[in-house]
Amino acid sequence: MARQWRIAPPYSKELATQMNQDKASIRKALKAQRQQLSPQFCQQAALGFLDQILYSPIINSQQKFAVYLSANNEIDLKPVITALWDYLPVVSQQNDSTLSFAPYSSLTSLQTNLYGILEPAYSTLINPLELEVVFMPLVACDNKGHRLGMGKAYYDKTFATKNQHHRPLLIGCAYQFQCLDSIPTDPWDITLDMLITDQQVYDFRT
Numbered sequence: 001m002a003r004q005w006r007i008a009p010p011y012s013k014e015l016a017t018q019m020n021q022d023k024a025s026i027r028k029a030l031k032a033q034r035q036q037l038s039p040q041f042c043q044q045a046a047l048g049f050l051d052q053i054l055y056s057p058i059i060n061s062q063q064k065f066a067v068y069l070s071a072n073n074e075i076d077l078k079p080v081i082t083a084l085w086d087y088l089p090v091v092s093q094q095n096d097s098t099l100s101f102a103p104y105s106s107l108t109s110l111q112t113n114l115y116g117i118l119e120p121a122y123s124t125l126i127n128p129l130e131l132e133v134v135f136m137p138l139v140a141c142d143n144k145g146h147r148l149g150m151g152k153a154y155y156d157k158t159f160a161t162k163n164q165h166h167r168p169l170l171i172g173c174a175y176q177f178q179c180l181d182s183i184p185t186d187p188w189d190i191t192l193d194m195l196i197t198d199q200q201v202y203d204f205r206t
Contacts, residue, residue, distance in 0.1 A: 023148060023184050027139050030178055034073045037175075045175055046076035048198035053080055056201055058169065058194070063132040066101050066168075069118050074137050075173055075198065087131065090119045091154070099158040100125040128158050131168040136192070138172045142183045145192040145204035147172055156190050169193050176200065 037045075053059060065086040070076045087101040091113045102108075102120035111121040128134070136155050140148040149155060159170060172195040179197065195202040 023151070026148060026180070026183060027151065030139050031072070033177065034175070037073055042073065042076055045198035046079055049075055049077075049173065049196060050079040050083070052196050052198070052201050054083070056196070058133065058171075059084075064130065064168075066128075066131045066134040067104070068135060068137055070137070071117050075175055077135065077173065080135070087126065088120050089154075090123075090125060091115070097152060097154055097157050099128060099154050101128055101131060102126075129161070129167060133169045133171060134159070135171050135173050135196075138174055138178065140178050140180050140183050141172050141174055141192065141195050142180050143202075144182075145172075145195065145202075146183050146185050146189060147192050148183050153188060156188050159190050160188070162190065171196055173197075 065084045066089065067077050067081050067084060067086065068089055069081075070078070081104075085105045086103070088104040088108075089099040090102050092098045092100055102123035102125050104120055108123070109121045110118040113119050134155075136147065136149075138147045138149055147155075155170075159168075162168070162170070170190065170193050172192045174195060174197050176197040176199045179195075191204065193203070193205050195204070
């Protein structure tokens with residue numbers, strides 16, 4: 001069930017206007033805010049996020065989930081990963097700015113990719129469209145499900161054909177303060193199906 005869009009201070013429609021709706025400016029401001037979060041806040045937010053996941057009807061043990069290893073003070077998915085060991089994104093070796101996904105468990109060997117992010121090492125990869133649920137990192141999201149990422153468009157390119165295949169379910173993961181009234185978009189930006197924060201669940205499909 002969709003919930004009322006709630007923008008947490010200090011970010012608002014006025015702030016987005018002040019930043020001239022420029023993606024780079026919004027990205028810089030929100031990343032700076034994220035870096036200032038205390039370890040205690042991040043830990044509490046991670047537990048709040050897990051609560052939202054566990055009480056969501058989208059979760060069941062038979063779905064193929066893709067998670068990600070949080071970096072740079074992104075909302076921590078470790079509690080979720082422990083409950084949903086499944087797949088992690090792997091940066092394509094074809095230099096085409098797309099992602100593949102590899103099985104992941106506590107025994108999986110990890111290596112650092114070119115962005116300094118850990119990913120499964122030399123594993124069997126699956127087609128992204130075989131996944132059923134994909135949890136995606138983001139910098140900001142608006143009330144229409146538009147997602148602002150890190151600017152490399154990996155997820156956008158990977159799931160560019162999603163509308164034709166009607167899967168997987170794309171779920172953004174964020175702190176509540178990353179919710180903005182609106183963000184600028186480009187034609188290649190994919191739209192989220194849902195957003196889960198440490199405080200609420202939003203369903204953009206309804």
